[in-house]
Amino acid sequence: MAASTAAASPVGATPAPADAGIPDVRIDRVTKRFGDVVAVDALDLSVARGAFYSFLGPSGCGKTTTLRMIAGFEQPTSGEIYLAGEPVAGVPPYHRNVNTVFQHYALFPHMDVARNVGYGLRQKHASKADETRRVGEALELVRLGGYERRRTWELSGGQQQRVALARALVNHPTVLLLDEPLGALDLKLRKEMQLELKALQREVGITFVYVTHDQEEALTMSDVIVVMQHGRVQQQGGPAELYERPVNRFVANFIGVSNSVEGKLIEHDTATGRGVVASDRGLRLTGVITDPNASPTTGQQVIVAVRPERLRVEPVGNTGADASASDAGWTRVEGRIHQGTYLGEQTEFRITTEIAGELIARRQNASGGGASGIGPGDAVVVRWEDSANLILIA
Ligand SMILES: Nc1ncnc2c1ncn2[C@@H]1O[C@H](COP(=O)(O)OP(=O)(O)O)[C@@H](O)[C@H]1O
Ligand SMILES: [Mg+2]
CATH class of the missing domain: 3.40.50.300 (P-loop containing nucleotide triphosphate hydrolases)
Structure with a gap:
């Protein structure tokens, strides 16, 4: 977490100015x-x-x-x-x-x-x-x-x-x-x-x-x-x-917007920082434990944060033939859009899901993709990659 940008000078290098490396x-x-x-x-x-x-x-x-x-x-x-x-x-x-x-x-x-x-x-x-x-x-x-x-x-x-x-x-x-x-x-x-x-x-x-x-x-x-x-x-x-990589809930929520899914940590590997969370409503999420200094314990209650722009939203019918929908490394959740807000560059969707509660997704408007016609009332599939799952211990 230390963010000092001062580099140590190698031994025998040209003497640096007297104040090199001393923080202001x-x-x-x-x-x-x-x-x-x-x-x-x-x-x-x-x-x-x-x-x-x-x-x-x-x-x-x-x-x-x-x-x-x-x-x-x-x-x-x-x-x-x-x-x-x-x-x-x-x-x-x-x-x-x-x-x-x-x-x-x-x-x-x-x-x-x-x-x-x-x-x-x-x-x-x-x-x-x-x-x-x-x-x-x-x-x-x-x-x-x-x-x-x-x-x-x-x-x-x-x-x-x-x-x-x-x-x-x-x-x-x-x-x-x-x-x-x-x-x-x-x-x-x-x-x-x-x-x-x-x-x-x-x-x-x-x-x-x-x-x-x-x-x-x-x-x-x-x-x-x-x-x-x-x-x-x-x-x-x-x-x-x-x-x-926000290290805790406060930072995740203070900087930007996050979806939060509550659950229990069921596996964790301190060496790689990977963890697996069983959400309270039965979702299994693999992700990264963002705080390198955390000492998590198995079974502890945690939050999985996911940024809205990492969520992909598609009409239910569209994803049936999509191979990646069932790929390992992805989470897939069904829900229904209850609100769409046009924000200029992006549209924000609020989606009610059984298994992950309310999800907020943001999609670029410039893409002009085939699924652009979705809106409130539509049944959708929400998918995101495991790499989007930020496991917050504190
Ligand atoms: N001169 C002061 N006397 C009493 N309380 C103070 C004084 N200055 C700041 N505080 C209190 O210290 C806390 C931090 O204040 P401050 O540093 O101004 O916060 P910030 O700039 O982040 O808004 C607050 O609870 C504030 O009420
Ligand atoms: Mg102030």
Whole structure:
């Protein structure tokens, strides 16, 4: 589950820079309590240099608190935070080489764009010439070159957020912390800004730690997603890894949509991670136990999760002559569509089945296949491959 991208240098290789392999941020068993509330619970985390990290989780799971501790606005109750290998307990925010962009970015209304962006440089007594040059560079980065003399209230929400971003980038922080910075923007602009932020991060190479409760946003932007719940890390990994191999129910349901079939684990092989589940309603499902650290016991109650796009839906008559329908390695279930929802690229079918409960299937609309005429009321056969069965122990 560790997602450190830092490679160990081989013995005798050219000496690497002194900081090679040291994570930009290391959180070492950090707990933060507010009275009786445990906001962050014995959190361990390493953020590798130059990557785009997202903290993803529901409201109240401790994302902002974690970010504020990295920035120095809050102190851990216990545990230690390291920036570039150095412990930072007691180091005030302005002496940490990190900058934060908040959702409510609070630009100074009485200053023009250039003076807003240059604020941090003036605090550090940069020369006027230096300030002008670096402000110009930062504004170019966020595609606001030429906006120096504009008043912030003349700008759109998206442009104001870019000014806030430039104001943070102008200090050349090692790490940029972003707390739901696009939360106040409408959907279309938010989508545009997601792609821009991702491109910007690539361009400047600064480590980004991005907080969001929006799974789609995290999937779009991140190299590494850290899924949090109740102040703890549930799983971390790349977007595809989290979607295709969620280690538990929380992650499977928080990222994307899953069908869940309950049952008992009747066989498992720790070496290969394969397992067989007898569902409560009599289905036998072979699949992969996704959590490499799980120690399952035979007979234990588990969930088999299956992504909707892995289900194939065909009218009952169609599959009779289909050889693969009876192939080993496939599950086959009969049911009846009770709802079809057109989603543009896809159509979602809700299918009532005797043996697997309600199933959600999604099918691409572009295919124009022969079976495209199915809809509510139709009797169908639902099939999926064993490789789609994700066995979740916890
Ligand atoms: N200053 C504070 N005082 C008391 N409780 C707080 C404070 N800040 C956060 N909390 C609590 O800590 C928990 C985590 O909050 P937060 O880190 O803001 O979550 P998130 O950003 O994931 O929504 C919540 O239960 C919240 O109410
Ligand atoms: Mg928050």
